Amino acid sequence: MNQNDIQNFLQGLQSQVNGDALDEVVACCSFIQLTRGAKLIETGKRHPFLYLIVQGSAKSYYLSEGKEVCTWFAFEGEVVSTMSTFAGHPSNETVELLEDAALIRIHVKDFKALSVNRASVARLITEWVVEHAIFLESLLYLQSLPVKMRYEHILEARPEILQRVSLTDLASFLGMSRESLSRIRSAL
Amino acid sequence: MNQNDIQNFLQGLQSQVNGDALDEVVACCSFIQLTRGAKLIETGKRHPFLYLIVQGSAKSYYLSEGKEVCTWFAFEGEVVSTMSTFAGHPSNETVELLEDAALIRIHVKDFKALSVNRASVARLITEWVVEHAIFLESLLYLQSLPVKMRYEHILEARPEILQRVSLTDLASFLGMSRESLSRIRSAL
DNA sequence: CGGTTCCTTTGACTTAAGTCACAAAGTCAT
């Protein structure tokens, strides 16, 4: 994947960054390929990159009393980052690839620097962050439901997750035991 | 509270908005006073204002199966908004005053318009949203704990909440029944 | 191909937290 491919991919995401600003964004992108299990972001470390998934999938999780608590999954076309990356804090979460993946990596510092002079880039950043915050609100809502309804909700809202994620990771994401998820699923 | 007072209050918040940009921000602020129970934002409505609490407190909640689920409390010096306000969507939540309050109201449209030419305002917006997103992450973590630990955590992290919020609202915020909270509390 | 190992299913039992019901204590207006 070269600069041109990256540019096309970014354009496909329908952002409002165009023309010169887009060229400048592309200039802080690089294309990388990593294998299943690779960690994009690690708990406790500052991590200066954002990623865009071209191909593959990832999960984010933190450890609570030794157990993985999965907070989200990401697939093709989605932005992978944690709020810590934007804030410049050490990350609370680990982001790990579920499959071999092709990614566009963006250096946050460069990207933020661009936003100073390019209002369209600043807007893009705000838009991503607002979107992520709304997503987090939806997760809180999800967790407030009884477990069976959590599954039904995700079955409805993000059926693709069920195809690509292990029962163990999905159960952790839904905040229930693997056994409970297995039972809910077998009861159709 | 006049323009000058507003300016001083904003400066006290230590933002990086200064000089002319600050004057422009102040120009889209107005000062209002409302009584306990007033609703700053209502579920299902678009709401074009942000609020800064000068004096008083507020809670945000949504209804789930007829019951209030409280998502946060805000006190003096805090920004009150929902992500829907930033995104321009109808709100998922209702924000209601817990006490009579003095507030600075900011028109989001004006504020956003300012951010186009004032990078410092754009940064401030992003900063607020990032902060809110990190806060939402902490709520998700809170909800993943067993109920007793949730109470202990809040006792540790935000003891002022316990003084100013009813047991009913606190229980709803902590995702447990009033009875459970009452028992946890009486067991010290 | 057979043997590890990992992932999922199923069953029996436990437990954390909720519900229901009622009592006690506060708050407020007349």
Next chain:
DNA sequence: ATGACTTTGTGACTTAAGTCAAAGGAACCG
């Protein structure tokens, strides 16, 4: 104060969901 209303506390019981344990399946490797 007195009574009406709201908020908080306690007890008995129920239930949703977790834990533990064992057994099938699928995928992985020499």
